[in-house]
Amino acid sequence: MALTNSLIPTLYLTRTGLLEPLGQSQVMAYLRGLSRDYQVTLITYEKDRDWADTSRMEAARRECESYGIHWLPQRFRFRPRIIAPTIDMIRMARLVAGSVKQKKIKLIHARSYIPAAVALFVKKTLGVPFIFDMRALWPEELIAAGRLKRNSIMHWFIKRAERACLEKAAAVVSLTHSAVEHLKEIYPKTRGQRFSVIPTCADLDRFTPADETPENRTFGCLGTVLSGWFRIDWLASFFNLASNKDPELSFELTTLDDPEKVRAALGPELQKRVTIESSFPDQVQNILRRQIASVMFFTQGLSKLGSSPTRMGEILGCGIPVVANDGVGDVAKIIKDYRVGVVIRKPEEMANAWDELQLLLSEPDLATRCRNAAEDIFSLKAGTDSYRALYTVILGNRGSVPPSNT
Incomplete structure (x- = not known):
């Protein structure tokens, strides 16, 4: 030009x-x-x-x-x-x-x-x-x-x-x-x-919803979980609860972290239920499209008030709801305002969060709401x-x- x-x-x-x-x-x-x-x-x-x-x-x-x-x-x-x-x-x-x-x-x-x-x-x-x-x-x-x-x-x-x-x-x-x-x-x-x-911002031309509903019920987690900013203990607790509630559920972590270290942090109960793999950046959207929900728990405090997780825009862009904790930038507000996921304040709320998530996943316009939120906020x-x-x-x-x- x-x-x-x-x-x-x-x-x-x-x-x-x-x-x-x-x-x-x-x-x-x-x-x-x-x-x-x-x-x-x-x-x-x-x-x-x-x-x-x-x-x-x-x-x-x-x-x-x-x-x-x-x-x-x-x-x-x-x-x-x-x-x-x-x-x-x-x-x-x-x-x-x-x-x-x-x-x-x-x-x-x-x-x-x-x-x-x-x-x-x-x-x-x-x-x-x-x-x-x-x-x-x-x-x-x-x-x-x-x-x-x-x-x-x-x-x-x-x-x-x-x-x-x-x-x-x-x-x-x-x-x-x-x-x-x-x-x-x-x-x-x-x-x-x-x-x-x-x-x-997220590349919403690339991160788009799947054409069809995924055949398998898979919960995902995208990005690093060993950085010190991520609550992998919360992730393990939620995945363990979910695996007990739904024996058919599978779990998928897409991360550059060392798989063995991630498995050790997650604990023995999840060893056979969790797939841990890296991905080329231009393939991440294909992984997200085969999931029905994505989980992200971050540390809280003043340092996280200014955080805007890029992964959230990419996940919502693919029409997928988010399970997250509060105290991280505007994450909780976005989830509540657009009804595109579940917010957990403390580990004791995870059982209620699971029930709330099941109701959310049954709503036929959920993927559209997720996509609309991404376009309004992260485009x-x-x-x-x-x-x-x-x-x-x-x-x-x-x-x-x-x-x-x-």
Whole structure:
């Protein structure tokens, strides 16, 4: 797609690599649509293994060129652990400032915290507005992962930067409504900020319902279960209860985790009833279509308020209900609002949840409700339209001013 003088120059800044799965599904997927209306400069940080894959790097360059996107890939540095991000920020600030001057950038779209801190500096020095696309609650995730101590000097510094970015951004994007409410509570000055909730998108052209009802009754679970963020003990409890209730039921875990470690975590009672296999990304939808329900239980707490599980959009897109716990972003609200699954607050509720799920599975319009929920919340089109609306109001383009969708 050739650039024209009518396109407004914008800059998209992210430390996620374009060659990473998230770079393709959560960065490039949106930019393909936005590049029709904006002249996009894209700065990403690529891992060494991706730099080494010259054929994929070249293919990514060609794709960016075809959409009129000026791609400036940088090398991602892991170490020294604390110094590397600091050095990256300094280099990033120079690169961004140079691009702003050279390309006459009118808006910076900063994905996550470090890019937002750089965009804040550029706003103060060059006056260019920025979007703080914060994704999750990064400080809380660092604490939960044991990489940051609450009330430490580093925690104080990150929280101060978070507050400044939230207050000074032209708009803030969050994955969940739950995170927005939390931020407004702890940072009262942000209550007048323009927030937009845009969950992780799913490829709903690929994740579609099966043409026919599956012959076998299979419960599934998609994605990692050994990450530390997943409650595999809850999964084992629910699968054990389900196997006792329905001897014909089978269970299927689609994960890259070590099968032997997963089996050990699930316990001996499920050994013969559970299939544990990995899958190529482009085959996941075929696995989901042969299941009648999918189960996902995550750890709870502040760190999960900003989480939007990508797997949920993919599962619902295939017309399949979800069994999940509350306290994870907007998961429980979506399930209840659209009646597309069962929410469990504590293990003692699993027997009631099983009964509720059986009634749900008997409803003839369940698959349609699941698909509608996916299209309303997780579709690429809905996400791209929301980003385009933010760009429009910030840059003062013609058209109505969209209200905050919180």
